[in-house]
Amino acid sequence: MKTTAMLAAAALLGAALAGPAVAQDQPVTITWQMWGSDQNDIAAWQHLADMVSEAHPEITVQLQTTPWNDYWTKLPVLAASGQLGDIVAMQSLRMPNFYSLLEPLDERISADGFDIDAFDASIIGGMSNDGVVYGLPYDVGPWMMFYNKDKFEEAGLALPQPGWTLDEFKQAAVALTGDGGFGFGVVPNGYSIFAAALGADYINEEGQLDLTSTSALAAADEFLGLVTREKVAPLVAPGASPGDIIAGRFESGNIAMMVDGPWSLISKRDTVQFEMGLAPLPRGEGDLKAVTAGSGFGISTSSQNKDAAWKAIQVITGPEALKYLAEAGRALPARKAEQTYWFDVAAAGVEGAREALEYSLSHSATYEITSNWNAVENLFTQYYPLAMTGSQSPEQTMQTIQSLAQSQ
Amino acid sequence: MTETVSTREATMAPPRRRNRMSAQEARTALVFLLPSLLGFIAFMLFPIIASLAISFTNWQLISAPSFVGFANYQRLFTLDPAFYTVLGNTLFFTLEYLVLNIVLSLGLAVWISSLKRGQRWFRVIFFLPTFTPAIAASVVWLLIFTPGGFMDTVFQTLALHVPNLLLDPKLAMQAVIIVTLWANVGYNMVLFNAALDLVPQSYLEAAKIDGASAWDRFWKIRLPLISPTVFFGTVMTAITSLQVFDQIYVVTRGGPGSATATLGFAIYQNGFGNYQMGYASALAWVMFIIIMALTALQFWLQRKWVHYDS
Numbered sequence: 001m002k003t004t005a006m007l008a009a010a011a012l013l014g015a016a017l018a019g020p021a022v023a024q025d026q027p028v029t030i031t032w033q034m035w036g037s038d039q040n041d042i043a044a045w046q047h048l049a050d051m052v053s054e055a056h057p058e059i060t061v062q063l064q065t066t067p068w069n070d071y072w073t074k075l076p077v078l079a080a081s082g083q084l085g086d087i088v089a090m091q092s093l094r095m096p097n098f099y100s101l102l103e104p105l106d107e108r109i110s111a112d113g114f115d116i117d118a119f120d121a122s123i124i125g126g127m128s129n130d131g132v133v134y135g136l137p138y139d140v141g142p143w144m145m146f147y148n149k150d151k152f153e154e155a156g157l158a159l160p161q162p163g164w165t166l167d168e169f170k171q172a173a174v175a176l177t178g179d180g181g182f183g184f185g186v187v188p189n190g191y192s193i194f195a196a197a198l199g200a201d202y203i204n205e206e207g208q209l210d211l212t213s214t215s216a217l218a219a220a221d222e223f224l225g226l227v228t229r230e231k232v233a234p235l236v237a238p239g240a241s242p243g244d245i246i247a248g249r250f251e252s253g254n255i256a257m258m259v260d261g262p263w264s265l266i267s268k269r270d271t272v273q274f275e276m277g278l279a280p281l282p283r284g285e286g287d288l289k290a291v292t293a294g295s296g297f298g299i300s301t302s303s304q305n306k307d308a309a310w311k312a313i314q315v316i317t318g319p320e321a322l323k324y325l326a327e328a329g330r331a332l333p334a335r336k337a338e339q340t341y342w343f344d345v346a347a348a349g350v351e352g353a354r355e356a357l358e359y360s361l362s363h364s365a366t367y368e369i370t371s372n373w374n375a376v377e378n379l380f381t382q383y384y385p386l387a388m389t390g391s392q393s394p395e396q397t398m399q400t401i402q403s404l405a406q407s408q
Numbered sequence: 409m410t411e412t413v414s415t416r417e418a419t420m421a422p423p424r425r426r427n428r429m430s431a432q433e434a435r436t437a438l439v440f441l442l443p444s445l446l447g448f449i450a451f452m453l454f455p456i457i458a459s460l461a462i463s464f465t466n467w468q469l470i471s472a473p474s475f476v477g478f479a480n481y482q483r484l485f486t487l488d489p490a491f492y493t494v495l496g497n498t499l500f501f502t503l504e505y506l507v508l509n510i511v512l513s514l515g516l517a518v519w520i521s522s523l524k525r526g527q528r529w530f531r532v533i534f535f536l537p538t539f540t541p542a543i544a545a546s547v548v549w550l551l552i553f554t555p556g557g558f559m560d561t562v563f564q565t566l567a568l569h570v571p572n573l574l575l576d577p578k579l580a581m582q583a584v585i586i587v588t589l590w591a592n593v594g595y596n597m598v599l600f601n602a603a604l605d606l607v608p609q610s611y612l613e614a615a616k617i618d619g620a621s622a623w624d625r626f627w628k629i630r631l632p633l634i635s636p637t638v639f640f641g642t643v644m645t646a647i648t649s650l651q652v653f654d655q656i657y658v659v660t661r662g663g664p665g666s667a668t669a670t671l672g673f674a675i676y677q678n679g680f681g682n683y684q685m686g687y688a689s690a691l692a693w694v695m696f697i698i699i700m701a702l703t704a705l706q707f708w709l710q711r712k713w714v715h716y717d718s
């Protein structure tokens with residue numbers, strides 16, 4: 001009995017010792033948790049997964065996609081049940097919530113002499129928490145105004161130029177509204193992006209949510225006023241993804257302007273039947289503050305194949321991969337050198353894309369959020385329709401959201 | 409009577425033999441029950457006990473849970489500004505939906521059973537939505553109700569000033585009730601229809617000869633005879649309507665404001681929107697107790713109106 005046990009132990013030890021040496025070139029399959037529901041998107045991610053196997057034949061990357069909204073429900077559940085994949089896609093806005101699921105990368109970066117400076121600095125910041133890098137970014141981008149160029153021309157309007165103001169935006173929206181069509185689409189949880197562009201403070205100096213500050217309320221009044229006063233944007237119901245409904249109406253030509261980021265350019269450009277243009281967001285009295293977001297990939301702390309995952313994320317955020325994503329229009333590369341491909345190929349035929357983007361990036365600002373931002377966004381979706389129909393004043397609605405967000 | 413006699417015979421049988429028999433029978437029964445029992449333990453009992461344990465912690469999914477005693481329950485009943493609204497919404501939905509569902513499905517069942525031909529076709533047609541995935545059906549309804557959608561267009565064409573259901577806090581729940589009725593009325597309809605078909609024709613003919621009107625025959629013969637089935641339908645419908653979630657998740661997301669936030673939706677929102685598993689579990693237990701209490705109440709009330717003497 002004892003001998004058997006000892007033999008078994010010795011065999012195990014032997015296996016353990018031999019393990020790493022053999023594992024170097026042994027085939028390994030790693031999983032990649034990614035969002036996406038669009039066929040174009042999934043095909044692009046699959047192409048990246050295949051690039052990993054080309055560069056490292058021993059690594060097979062298994063792609064697992066979940067639609068964007070559900071991804072953030074699924075992620076903590078997978079983590080809690082120990083089933084998180086090896087590579088985890090992470091958005092900069094969600095990093096404060098989820099960095100603890102990811103492996104700090106600083107040591108690997110310095111050990112390999114990995115050139116982190118090739119990336120846009122602001123998005124490396126977005127992929128970090130407390131100065132520690134948790135992911136390599138693949139894209140970066142400010143929210144911008146997507147517009148229907150045909151509609152502007154039909155209405156005889158000058159195309160929006162970088163530096164345009166809120167008043168110019170409202171005038172254009174009014175002129176574009178009529179015949180069942182709307183100038184703009186208000187998506188409730190886009191409030192903070194709109195407010196930031198106008199220079200409003202919805203987060204106080206301590207980093208706490210402050211939706212009832214004077215400037216935050218003024219921005220809410222402007223934003224909701226587009227629906228209630230100017231009537232240039234349609235009412236949206238609080239149901240599933242008002243953003244998708246607005247995007248659908250923009251793509252079908254019913255809404256002339258909407259706020260979105262460079263990451264949406266591919267699906268939009270391929271879907272719409274009209275000529276599309278890009279402009280920065282309108283500014284308020286002062287300079288524009290264009291908030292940015294971006295996404296990247298980290299290594300799960302529970303991964304059994306961290307070395308392989310590290311190799312893989314270097315490939316899928318590498319110059320080749322980002323060039324591919326840029327040319328496909330999927331993402332504005334987080335690597336500065338590759339951004340040119342996005343301008344030359346993906347943004348080709350999109351009016352004003354380069355100017356809008358360069359202007360926005362030169363006025364870029366950190367997107368300030370709280371750690372329960374997911375809950376705050378849900379509250380906007382749930383409560384803003386009350387203010388859009390006039391059941392409540394913008395001020396009352398902002399107070400409700402503020403108090404509910406604090407109680408959570 | 410026969411039942412009483414056989415019971416007495418059983419008591420008079422030698423106790424040892426009976427014990428051995430029942431022990432053997434119990435073993436056989438256990439073997440047959442095992443597959444379902446294992447499933448029940450793994451997928452029902454264990455999660456239920458786990459959720460009770462979780463309701464006393466502040467588990468946030470990605471952080472380690474720590475014990476907080478009754479803090480979640482305390483917050484629920486005294487601090488959460490939304491809880492009583494949610495509770496009220498749930499009860500309002502259950503009451504209105506339950507009444508409408510039973511009345512509609514019973515009406516349909518009686519109508520179909522009175523048809524000379526095509527009974528089977530109508531049964532299938534009304535049963536179809538029951539096996540349509542709730543989410544898919546709700547998405548279609550969302551597109552119908554959405555501002556500027558099909559329903560608004562219809563009302564505009566008819567020059568009727570009906571406010572959009574999804575935007576009016578007073579009407580939003582009606583949208584959810586319409587979707588739920590459409591999806592589920594067929595189930596009770598089939599149940600009631602089958603029960604109606606089992607009512608002996610001789611009773612109805614006898615009553616007819618005695619001069620009972622159709623109205624009387626329904627209230628005094630058919631309804632009492634199918635009352636056990638109606639009771640079953642009522643209990644099951646009440647339980648599922650207290651748990652309503654799918655339609656709300658797709659059609660209204662609890663809004664506008666908190667007009668359609670029900671317990672089921674609040675559990676989802678706290679658990680998977682805000683990642684507060686402990687608090688969501690406490691809510692789930694409150695829902696469990698409410699369902700238990702209401703079901704017990706219904707069983708108590710059934711003595712007044714359910715007839716088992718057929």
